[in-house]
Amino acid sequence: MADEKDLENTIIIELKDGNVEIALLPDVAPKHVERMKTLARAGSYDNVCFHRVIDGFMAQTGDVANGNMEKDFNIRMAGTGGSEHPDVPAEFSKLPHDRGTIGAARSANPDSANSQFFINFSDNAFLNGQYTVYGRVTSGMEHVDKIARGEPPMNPDRMISMKVAADA
Numbered sequence: 822m823a824d825e826k827d828l829e830n831t832i833i834i835e836l837k838d839g840n841v842e843i844a845l846l847p848d849v850a851p852k853h854v855e856r857m858k859t860l861a862r863a864g865s866y867d868n869v870c871f872h873r874v875i876d877g878f879m880a881q882t883g884d885v886a887n888g889n890m891e892k893d894f895n896i897r898m899a900g901t902g903g904s905e906h907p908d909v910p911a912e913f914s915k916l917p918h919d920r921g922t923i924g925a926a927r928s929a930n931p932d933s934a935n936s937q938f939f940i941n942f943s944d945n946a947f948l949n950g951q952y953t954v955y956g957r958v959t960s961g962m963e964h965v966d967k968i969a970r971g972e973p974p975m976n977p978d979r980m981i982s983m984k985v986a987a988d989a
Contacts, residue, residue: 830845833880835984841961841964845935850953857938865885867980869979870890870978872974874969874972885930904936922941925952
């Protein structure tokens with residue numbers, strides 16, 4: 822069946838308002854896709870906050886070193902860390918940073934992506950060719966739209982859990 826989901830490359834993020842499904846793009850950015858699945862399967866993204874949420878732009882999360890519930894005192898540090906794995910080299914493509922796409926967050930070094938990612942609230946063409954696109958929200962974008970704004974938000978929303986659909 823052509824419509825059947827690729828469960829191995831589908832991510833389910835549980836947010837306070839409901840689930841968000843993301844179709845990963847292994848043909849476009851295999852290393853970024855593999856990293857997200859590895860960290861999701863390890864439970865590394867569970868309880869990690871959205872530490873940078875800019876209205877009309879994007880919601881950033883994924884700091885598995887500083888953004889989890891057990892380390893609330895580190896909330897001001899969220900956004901500065903990654904995982905225990907090495908950084909992932911850029912996998913730029915022609916895919917645009919449209920509403921609902923998942924982009925790899927990084928420092929000024931294009932090859933510094935690790936665990937952090939962002940979900941675009943709107944079409945952000947100025948990011949095209951500068952940040953790796955490796956997924957797209959296929960359902961639940963209305964829940965992403967409700968994430969608390971701020972840098973960091975006063976009471977940040979968190980990913981309750983993140984799972985690979987094949988494992989759910």
